Amino acid sequence: MPATAPIWVLALLLIPVGLTGPLIMPPTSAVLLDHxxxxxxxxxxxxxxxxxxxxxxxxAVFGALTATSAGCLHGQRISLILTAVVAMATALAAIGLTGARPAAEAAVTDVARDGGQRHQDRRPSSS
Incomplete structure (x- = not known):
């Protein structure tokens, strides 16, 4: 987008961002808690x-970046670059953690199933 674009064009382009958040978060939380x-x-x-x-x-951070003396457009470019970097780091972390997840889920499920009795059984006997 050119630096000479009017602010209403930017606002119009950001409408989908504001609309998709409320549409994505409830199903995401439902899937998270169901699994x-x-x-x-x-x-x-x-x-x-x-x-x-x-x-x-x-x-808050992105708002502070857009309020810099360099201008709103410069701040938004930095914000979008930071967002892309964080999204890539998150994706790489998720890919790296997918192998560890089943073992952790099994441990939590085992503890929940036996009510913590397995941990009590491992205590050394006092006799």
């Missing part, structure tokens, strides 16, 4: 809430 093990829904909810905090911090 969490029985004893891990609280942990899954906490992790999801942490990601929402990260989104709020991102809005």
């Amino acid at each position: 969490a093990p029985a004893g891990g829904t609280g942990v899954a909810s906490g992790v999801f809430d942490t990601s929402q905090l990260g989104g709020a911090l991102a809005v």
Whole structure:
């Protein structure tokens, strides 16, 4: 987009961003909690809430970048570059963690199933 583009063009292009967030987040949270093990829904909810905090911090940082003396367009370019870098890092981390997930889910499911009895059985006997 050229630097001489009117602000209403930028606002018009950002409308899909504002519309897709509310349409994506409820199904995402439902899928997240549906796939969490029985004893891990609280942990899954906490992790999801942490990601929402990260989104709020991102809005604050990107807002500060667009308010720099270099101008709104310069700040938005930096914001979009940072967003792309964070998205790529997240994708690479997700790819790297996919192999570790089944073992962690099995551990949480086992603890939830036996009510923590496995950990009590491992204590040395006092006799």
